[in-house]
Amino acid sequence: MKKIxxxxxxxxxxAAVLTAAPAxxxxxxxxxxxxxxxxxxxxxxxxxxxxPNKTGYASAQAVDGYLYVWKDAMWDYDxxxxxxxxxxxxxxxxxxxQYGTSAGECSENDNFDNVATSMWNxxxxxxxxxxxxxxxSGYEGTSMCLGNGDYxxxxxxxxxxxxxxxxxNDEISSHTWVRNC
Amino acid sequence: xxxxxxxxxxxxxxxxxxxxxxxxxxxTASRAVPADPAVPLTSVREMTDKEARTLxxxxxxxxxxxxxxxxxxxxxxxxxxxxxxxxxxxxxxxPAWARRHGYGGDIRExxxxxxxxxxxxxxxxxxxxxxxxxxxxxxxxxGPRPGTRTRGxxxxxxxxxxxxxxxxxxxxxxxxxxxxxxGDLPTWYRVAKVxxxxxxxxxxxxxxxxxxxxxxxxxxxxMRGRGHPYGTPPExxxxxxxxxxxxxxTRKARExxxxxxxxxxxxxxxxxxxxxxxxxEREHTRALSERYRLDVTTAWRMRRDALPRAAEIxxxx
Numbered sequence: 138m139k140k141i142x143x144x145x146x147x148x149x150x151x152a153a154v155l156t157a158a159p160a161x162x163x164x165x166x167x168x169x170x171x172x173x174x175x176x177x178x179x180x181x182x183x184x185x186x187x188x189p190n191k192t193g194y195a196s197a198q199a200v201d202g203y204l205y206v207w208k209d210a211m212w213d214y215d216x217x218x219x220x221x222x223x224x225x226x227x228x229x230x231x232x233x234x235q236y237g238t239s240a241g242e243c244s245e246n247d248n249f250d251n252v253a254t255s256m257w258n259x260x261x262x263x264x265x266x267x268x269x270x271x272x273x274s275g276y277e278g279t280s281m282c283l284g285n286g287d288y289x290x291x292x293x294x295x296x297x298x299x300x301x302x303x304x305x306n307d308e309i310s311s312h313t314w315v316r317n318c
Numbered sequence: 319x320x321x322x323x324x325x326x327x328x329x330x331x332x333x334x335x336x337x338x339x340x341x342x343x344x345x346t347a348s349r350a351v352p353a354d355p356a357v358p359l360t361s362v363r364e365m366t367d368k369e370a371r372t373l374x375x376x377x378x379x380x381x382x383x384x385x386x387x388x389x390x391x392x393x394x395x396x397x398x399x400x401x402x403x404x405x406x407x408x409x410x411x412x413p414a415w416a417r418r419h420g421y422g423g424d425i426r427e428x429x430x431x432x433x434x435x436x437x438x439x440x441x442x443x444x445x446x447x448x449x450x451x452x453x454x455x456x457x458x459x460x461g462p463r464p465g466t467r468t469r470g471x472x473x474x475x476x477x478x479x480x481x482x483x484x485x486x487x488x489x490x491x492x493x494x495x496x497x498x499x500x501g502d503l504p505t506w507y508r509v510a511k512v513x514x515x516x517x518x519x520x521x522x523x524x525x526x527x528x529x530x531x532x533x534x535x536x537x538x539x540x541m542r543g544r545g546h547p548y549g550t551p552p553e554x555x556x557x558x559x560x561x562x563x564x565x566x567x568t569r570k571a572r573e574x575x576x577x578x579x580x581x582x583x584x585x586x587x588x589x590x591x592x593x594x595x596x597x598x599e600r601e602h603t604r605a606l607s608e609r610y611r612l613d614v615t616t617a618w619r620m621r622r623d624a625l626p627r628a629a630e631i632x633x634x635x
Contacts (some may be wrong), residue, residue, distance in 0.1 A: 200447050201454045202439060212464040223433070238430050255462075261439040262381075262457045262492075263395040264432050277552060279522055282514060286458035286493075287486045290467065298480040300518030301526065305482075314433060316403070318514045 202261040203242075204268050204283075204312065206253040210291035217252065219243040222260070224313040227274045228252070237313075250274070253309045257288040265314040272299055274310045281305055282318035357615040359607055369625055371397045373499070376628030379635050380495035381457070388456040388491070393437040400428050407521050408530075408595050409537070409551040410579050411586040420575035421555050459487020474504050476511035479519070479610060484511055499627060500620045509617035516606045516614070523602040524595060533594040540585035546578055554578055 208217040219231045223239030231249035234240030243249065258268050266285035272278035279299040283289065292306035299305045365373070378394030385392035402418065403425050410416050419425055433439070442450055459472075462485070469475045474488045486507065487493060493503055500506040524530055538549050548554035558575045586592060607614045 200450050201458075202442060211467060212462045214464060223430070238433075257462050259454060259458050259461055261433070261436055261442060263393065263436045263438040264399055265429055266395075275556070277556070280518065282518065283484070284486070284511075284514075286490055287484050288462045289482070289484055290462065291483075298482060299522075300515065301522035302480060302519075314429070 201259045204260055205257045206249070206309075207255045208249075208252050210254050210293055212255050212257060212288070212290065214244075217244050217247060217249070219249050221312070224276075224311075226276060226311045226313075228310050228312075229274070237311075250310050251307050254292050254306055255288070255290050256283060258283045258285050260285055260314065262286075265316050267315050267318045268312050269315045269318075270305070270309045271311045271313075272303070272305075272308050276311050276313050278310075279303060282315070284318050357619055359604075359611050359615060362607065362615055362618040365621060369621075372628045372632055373621065373624060376624075376631040377495050377499055379631055380498050381491050384491035384494045385453075385456060388452075390453045390456055391441055392457070392491075393441070395436075395438075399432055400425060403429065408525065409586045409591055410583045411592045413580055413583040413587065416579035416583040417576065420572065420579045421558060423572075423575065455490075457491050459490035459493070461487075474507040476508040478512060478515045480515075482515075499624045499631075501623070502620075505616065506620055509613045509620065512610060512613040513617045516603075516610060520599060520602045520606055523606075524598045527598050527602070529594065530598055533589065533591050536589045537585050537591050540589050541581060544581045544585065546581045551582060554582055 202222050203220040204222075205212070205220045206218065207213055209215075219228075219241040220243075221231075221237070221239045221241050223237055225231060225237035225239065225241060227233075227236035227250075228241075229248050229250040230236060231241040232243045232246045241249070253270075256270075258266075260266050260268065262285055268283045269276075269280050270283065271280045279301040281299050292304075299308070374397045375394065382392040382394050402415065404412075404415065404422075406412075410421065442453055445453060463470070469485060472488050473485050474493065475483060475485045477483055488503060493507075496506055497503040534550055537551075541548050541554065546554060548557060558571075558578050
């Protein structure tokens with residue numbers, strides 16, 4: 138089957154690859170996509186805007202076309218979660234539109250890198266409706282694939298693994314849409 | 319429904335006459351697919367591109383019919399919308415392709431545009447929220463129920479070789495289409511997910527194989543000789559994308575991408591890397607297939623049995 142998961146170019150991805158370097162202290166933090174403009178806090182770090190209304194997001198499930206990922210097992214909306222309609226190369230800034238084809242809509246503008254424990258692909262059906270998750274940012278490293286309509290409840294049971302048999306729980310860093318798993 | 323069932327039985331009978339030597343037990347079994355020691359692993363092969371296309375197209379048509387039954391439109395997705403969309407999981411090994419696409423950044427953009435233009439997306443986005451919700455339930459099912467650990471009666475489930483559990487609605491149009499195409503849905507879902515997983519697992523084993531690492535060292539020496547001092551293909555790709563980060567979309571960055579990718583492919587050819595990868599892939603695929611032979615042979619047989627049905631469906635449309 139044809140996929141180009143090994144191939145990724147573009148400023149956003151490249152930026153992700155750059156910032157994925159171990160000495161990532163100089164990473165330029167993108168502005169949260171929320172309308173609330175973050176004012177600098179006392180230590181100079183931007184304050185997080187208030188988390189969006191979770192109930193509002195949860196009910197917005199009705200209008201769909203998204204990949205959903207949750208921090209906790211069994212699709213728990215009470216804890217941190219995110220969703221995207223497009224790809225995202227750098228889950229550290231999951232909410233930012235700077236690193237892929239869509240900004241994440243998240244329960245809070247917080248790091249989602251190495252966090253995901255359950256997920257659901259309720260993306261638009263048709264062309265490129267399967268999702269490939271990668272261990273590394275920039276669509277690199279070992280990967281696992283989730284078909285359109287499929288869901289995983291708990292990566293933490295010690296069961297689910299990436300295709301190289303390493304643990305997938307709390308290890309996923311980017312995702313992209315592919316033609317076929 | 320009963321008419322189509324009768325047809326598929328006739329088709330199955332015909333198939334069994336032709337391939338009876340291979341899969342005797344498949345002909346006596348009705349729809350359930352239990353253990354099938356009669357199918358030797360040696361008879362299992364990849365579907366040809368034409369066969370894969372027929373199965374894809376038939377499933378898309380059946381999905382459209384199912385959605386129509388729910389009162390929704392669905393546009394069957396083309397099998398091969400971007401002909402140059404090719405998978406190089408290890409190394410770019412086609413210099414002509416590399417000359418056209420570098421590492422494929424332009425194809426990535428084509429995919430993004432394709433997803434934006436997806437007629438199903440436009441249609442669904444245009445529905446009022448309640449109808450849209452109903453349409454997503456029709457195509458993908460209700461989705462997971464938060465907090466629920468066990469499989470519901472309206473779900474299918476696959477336990478992957480490493481123990482992972484993946485589920486889907488058993489009544490979604492995707493599932494209905496596959497039920498009509500492949501017969502026993504729970505079995506089909508399981509073996510389809512397992513064989514997908516095994517394909518990825520084989521790739522991971524190839525890249526961990528010492529013979530692969532050795533071949534990559536030879537390739538790396540060739541790259542160095544051409545002025546591209548990279549240890550591995552992913553490293554070469556990362557360096558190029560870094561350059562594009564500092565000078566995005568410039569002609570210079572694009573030229574560098576193409577130059578590097580062409581060198582990667584030329585060195586791959588010169589150091590015989592594709593042949594080495596071919597041998598390793600066959601070896602690791604065979605080992606994994608032996609280990610999960612029941613799922614592998616069952617998946618192959620269900621695909622093969624679905625082919626005449628699929629051909630009939632696509633011929634009608």
